[in-house]
Amino acid sequence: xxxxxxWSPAMESTGLHFNPGPTAYxxxxxxxxxxxxxxxxxxxxxxxxxxxxTMDNPTTTQYANLMHSFILKARxxxxxxxxxxxxTFLRIRSKxxxxxxxxxxxxxxxxxxxxxx
Amino acid sequence: xxxxxxxxxxxxxxxxxAEALATRGIASPEGPERPGPLQDETLGVAxxxxxxxxxxxxxxxTKSCQTASIATTEASAQTWKxxxxxxxxxxxxxxxxxxxxxxxxxxxxxxxxxxxxxMVTRELNKNWQSHAFDGxxxxxxxxxxxxxxxxxxxxxxxxxxxxxxxxxxxxxxGSVVGCAYGRLDxxxxxxxxxxxxAWNLDRRGLEPQQPSAVVEVPSAVMCLAFHxxxxxxxxxxLYSGEVLVWDLSxxxxxxxxxxxxxxxxxxxPVYQVLWLPELRHSQRFQVLSAAxxxxxxxxxxxxxxxxxxxxxxxxxxxxxPRNTKLKKPPRGETEVGTTAVAFSSFDPSLFVLxxxxxxxxxxxxxxxxxxxxxxxxxxxxxxxxxxxxxxxGGPVYSVSCSPFxxxxxxxxxxxxxxxxxxxxxAPPLASLRLTHKYLFAVRWSPVRPLVFAAASGEGDVQLFDxxxxxxxxxxxxxxxxxxxxxxxxxxxxxxTQLLAAGDAQGTVKVWRLSxxxxxxxxxxxxxxxxxxxxxxx
Numbered sequence: 001x002x003x004x005x006x007w008s009p010a011m012e013s014t015g016l017h018f019n020p021g022p023t024a025y026x027x028x029x030x031x032x033x034x035x036x037x038x039x040x041x042x043x044x045x046x047x048x049x050x051x052x053x054t055m056d057n058p059t060t061t062q063y064a065n066l067m068h069s070f071i072l073k074a075r076x077x078x079x080x081x082x083x084x085x086x087x088t089f090l091r092i093r094s095k096x097x098x099x100x101x102x103x104x105x106x107x108x109x110x111x112x113x114x115x116x117x
Numbered sequence: 118x119x120x121x122x123x124x125x126x127x128x129x130x131x132x133x134x135a136e137a138l139a140t141r142g143i144a145s146p147e148g149p150e151r152p153g154p155l156q157d158e159t160l161g162v163a164x165x166x167x168x169x170x171x172x173x174x175x176x177x178x179t180k181s182c183q184t185a186s187i188a189t190t191e192a193s194a195q196t197w198k199x200x201x202x203x204x205x206x207x208x209x210x211x212x213x214x215x216x217x218x219x220x221x222x223x224x225x226x227x228x229x230x231x232x233x234x235x236m237v238t239r240e241l242n243k244n245w246q247s248h249a250f251d252g253x254x255x256x257x258x259x260x261x262x263x264x265x266x267x268x269x270x271x272x273x274x275x276x277x278x279x280x281x282x283x284x285x286x287x288x289x290x291g292s293v294v295g296c297a298y299g300r301l302d303x304x305x306x307x308x309x310x311x312x313x314x315a316w317n318l319d320r321r322g323l324e325p326q327q328p329s330a331v332v333e334v335p336s337a338v339m340c341l342a343f344h345x346x347x348x349x350x351x352x353x354x355l356y357s358g359e360v361l362v363w364d365l366s367x368x369x370x371x372x373x374x375x376x377x378x379x380x381x382x383x384x385x386p387v388y389q390v391l392w393l394p395e396l397r398h399s400q401r402f403q404v405l406s407a408a409x410x411x412x413x414x415x416x417x418x419x420x421x422x423x424x425x426x427x428x429x430x431x432x433x434x435x436x437x438p439r440n441t442k443l444k445k446p447p448r449g450e451t452e453v454g455t456t457a458v459a460f461s462s463f464d465p466s467l468f469v470l471x472x473x474x475x476x477x478x479x480x481x482x483x484x485x486x487x488x489x490x491x492x493x494x495x496x497x498x499x500x501x502x503x504x505x506x507x508x509x510g511g512p513v514y515s516v517s518c519s520p521f522x523x524x525x526x527x528x529x530x531x532x533x534x535x536x537x538x539x540x541x542x543a544p545p546l547a548s549l550r551l552t553h554k555y556l557f558a559v560r561w562s563p564v565r566p567l568v569f570a571a572a573s574g575e576g577d578v579q580l581f582d583x584x585x586x587x588x589x590x591x592x593x594x595x596x597x598x599x600x601x602x603x604x605x606x607x608x609x610x611x612x613t614q615l616l617a618a619g620d621a622q623g624t625v626k627v628w629r630l631s632x633x634x635x636x637x638x639x640x641x642x643x644x645x646x647x648x649x650x651x652x653x654x
Contacts, residue, residue, distance in 0.1 A: 025241065029226075051226070089236060093250065095637075100240055102233040106225055109233055113244055 025113040028053040030064050032108055048108060067110055071103050261614070261631045264580070264594050270325050271624040272298070272314045280311055280337075282619025284605045286351065288343040291611025292319040293329075295351055295365075296625045299337030301604055311337045313353055315365050318627065330365040332372075342390045345402060352404045354387025360406045360416060360424060374424045376416060380493045381426045385409035388456045394465070403427060409454035409473065412492070413480075413501065430480070431488035431498040432470070437478065438505050459516040463523035467540075470502075471513030477528055479504040479540060507544045509536065515558045521566035522645050529559035535571055539649060546649065547587065551579055557604045564613045565637055566645040574602040578618050580634060584644060594628060596620050 030048040048068035053060040075087040090101040102109040280298040287294055295315040314328035337356040344350035349366035350373065359382055363371040376382045387408040393415070395401045404416045404424065411432040419425035432453040457471035466482040480501035488498040510532030519525040524540040533552045536545035554574030562568035567583040571590075576597035579590035596603045601621040609615040614635045616628045 089240065091240070098244060100237065100244075102237050104229050104233065107229045109230070109237065111237060111241065113241060 025111055026054045027112070028055065028060055028063055028110040030068070030108040030110065032068060032106065051107075063110060063112075067099070067101060067108070071101055071108060075103065258632065258636070261629065263631050264592055264634075265629050266594075266626050267615070267629045268316075268318065268323070268325055268627040269624055270294070270296075270314075270316050270328070270627070271622075272312060272328055272331065273326055275312045275314070276623035278309065278311075280309075280623055281604055281621045282623055282625055283337070283339050284341040284353075285607050285617045285619045285625055286341045286343045287607055287609045287611075287615075287617065288315075288348050288351070289345055289611075290348050291609050291615075293317050293343075293348065293365075294609075294617050294625065294627065295330075295341055295343060296617075296619050297338035297341040297353055298623065299339055299356060301339075301621075308335075309337060310335060313338055313341065313351070313363065315351070316625075330368065330371070332363050332365070334361070339386050340389045342392055342404075345392050345394075346400075352390045352392065354383075354390045354406050354408070356386045358383035358385055358387060358408060358410070360387060360390060360404060362404065362418070362424070372422070374416075374418045374422050376424045381414070381429075381495055383408035383410050383412060383414070384492075385454065389458045391458060391460065393460070405458065407455040407458045407470065409456065410492075411453050411455060411490075412498065413455060413458065413470065426494070426496050428482075429494060429496050429498045430484070430501040431490040431492065431494075432472070432478070432502060433489045433500070435489060436486070436500040437476075437502050456512050456514055457516040457528070459518045459526060461518045461523065461526075461540075462520045468501075469516050469518065469526055469528075471516045471528055471530075473512045474508065475511055475513060475530060475532075476508035477506040477513060477516065477538065478502040479506070504540075505543065506538055507536075509534065511555075514556065515560075517560050517569070519561050519566070519645075520563055521561075521642055522649055525645070525649055527559045527561065527569055529556035529571060531555040533573075535559055535569075549581075549588065551590070555602065557602060558606050560606060560608055562613075562634065563608050563610045564635055566641045567648070568634055570606055570608070570616060572603040572606045572618055576600045576603060576620065578603055578606060578616070578628065580630070582633070583648060584641070592631070592634075596626055597622055 028050055029052045031051050032048045048064045050060045050064045055063070070092075071087075071090060074090050078085050078087045087103055090103065092099040092101075097112055097114050100111045100113065102111075275298040279300075281301055282296045283299040283301055284297045285294060286296075293315050295313060297313050298311045300309075311334050313332040313334060315330040316323065316325075317329045320329065334353070334355065335357075336359070338353045339356055340354045342352050344352070349364050350362060351365060352360060352362045354360050357378075359378065360376045361372060362374040364373045365371060383406065385408050387406045389407045391405045392402045393405050395403050395417070403418075405413065406416065407413045413430040413432075414426055415428040416424040417427045432455065434453055437453070454473035455470050456473055459469050461467040461469075468480050468482070470478045470480055472478065478501075481503055482501070484499050484501045484503065486500045488500040490498055492498075509528065509530035511530050513528050513530045515529045517527050519527075525546075526538055526540070527535055528538065529535050533550055533554060533556055535549045535551055535556065537547040537549075538545045551571055552573040552575050556571055556573055558572040560570050562570065565582075569581050569583075571579045571581070573579060576599070577593050577595045580592040580594075581587075582591040585591050596618055597620045603618050603620045606616060606618040609617070614630045614632075616630055617625055618628065619625045
């Protein structure tokens with residue numbers, strides 16, 4: 001009997017709370033605001049700074065760096081085909097897992113799920 | 118020397134000098150007006166005295182200076198009021214997330230998450246319930262259905278002497294395969310010359326019978342290992358106990374370092390050499406050699422082309438851990454000959470030794486106990502063994518640690534069996550009988566966690582996939598036609614579809630593996646963990 005996975009972020013003063021469901025997944029929340037504060041202009045901010053993550057630090061930074069350019073490329077592809085259109089959701093499925101990205105002007109939420117076989 | 122330029126313009130360097138030049142130069146009888154017959158003339162030396170140097174000369178003046186006198190005063194001070202205070206750090210708050218941005222960015226973030234949450238939840242739910250991708254597989258590479266022999270390499274002078282290929286090794290770039298020639302069935306001392314050959318497979322015009330580099334060696338070479346980062350350096354261990362390091366990019370004088378025949382060198386054939394990163398400088402490497410005299414030695418390249426002993430271990434039967442019953446009670450300080458070494462990929466100081474007696478030892482580079490040995494040595498030898506595993510029926514010729522699981526390793530011995538051990542327990546997790554003759558080499562695949570290859574004495578290379586069947590080989594390729602044994606094999610870590618195997622006929626065959634052995638499936642690492650766990654219980 002499979003149960004639906006519960007996933008509800010509750011913003012408290014300390015942070016987000018996700019309840020993992022039957023499928024194993026990890027998430028990563030990135031801040032991609034670039035011109036908001038000039039003090040923070042650096043190579044890191046152009047790549048998307050991870051805010052919160054369930055993975056270890058090296059994997060987190062690797063995902064943040066790689067996914068940022070990919071998301072921007074996907075968005076520019078969609079808008080170039082139709083300027084009135086925009087990217088709402090991005091999914092990359094690979095042999096071992098699936099990466100899902102919810103993009104926004106200021107933040108990205110990247111969730112990595114192991115598909116059940 | 119001034120020639121007919123006398124007639125031309127001479128820059129007056131000094132009036133006196135110019136005149137001297139002019140007067141002296143008119144010594145030629147013919148004069149510069151007429152071009153007379155060619156004659157040699159020597160004219161005086163023209164010197165131009167310096168104008169400025171005479172003027173300057175050396176001038177000296179004496180000056181002195183002195184600081185003003187230093188003023189000093191004495192005064193005394195004393196505290197007359199004091200207070201006591203204590204300082205203590207508070208217990209640190211547990212850090213739960215790696216956050217590099219402060220939470221003052223709160224409101225926008227909360228709004229974003231509230232907006233995004235339903236969509237992501239919906240997608241996650243749809244995903245684990247979906248059957249859209251069941252049975253959907255994408256092939257990025259060309260499919261190779263069977264194992265084929267790409268190259269058959271040999272060196273005719275070595276084959277004419279009846280030498281066997283004792284060891285193969287791939288270099289760090291994966292494009293050069295090197296092999297060592299020697300004999301594995303000789304029991305006595307031999308003085309035959311042997312060879313180390315290397316073929317560059319990526320070169321166009323590869324001649325199978327003509328290696329790109331050949332090194333003549335005075336004694337049979339028993340093992341070979343290429344340097345982990347330098348593509349042309351290769352270390353070899355000889356039958357005489359020496360360890361040599363060659364540089365194959367210098368054909369006229371390839372020998373880089375040698376141990377020579379000192380008190381420190383092995384007195385028995387060296388069965389395995391490995392390169393290890395040094396403790397303090399992880400960019401430099403040292404050579405580890407394991408020989409049948411029971412010593413495992415670490416060498417560093419020193420001055421004068423000599424390898425210097427930096428650390429060493431010696432095995433004695435009395436010092437072996439007693440957790441498994443060994444057959445013979447020890448008498449005296451008998452040495453235990455080592456025939457195989459493998460280092461764990463997860464813990465760089467942990468290694469497994471295979472011995473002539475058939476048992477395997479878990480050892481550590483950091484062991485501190487001194488070894489009981491009568492052999493003289495410049496560096497104190499230590500006893501490395503910490504744990505003894507259940508023995509094989511005969512000498513263990515090959516050990517290989519899994520690159521995907523920290524506790525699993527394989528060993529192959531002359532009893533024709535391959536044992537799968539876990540570092541945590543003495544009896545093997547599984548033992549497979551592959552052949553009725555000897556087994557000479559076993560290696561885990563570098564890409565698929567459940568695949569390993571074994572070289573048998575019946576002349577075939579057997580590939581096992583533990584996912585498909587744990588009893589019989591998935592593929593068995595015949596390397597030699599007349600059932601002469603295959604002595605060594607190595608996977609190529611860079612070009613993962615290649616496997617090199619050397620046999621008793623003196624040929625090295627490079628096999629290209631089929632796609633089922635080179636592409637990792639989705640859950641193989643978990644399957645390997647599961648296999649280790651379920652077989653252990």
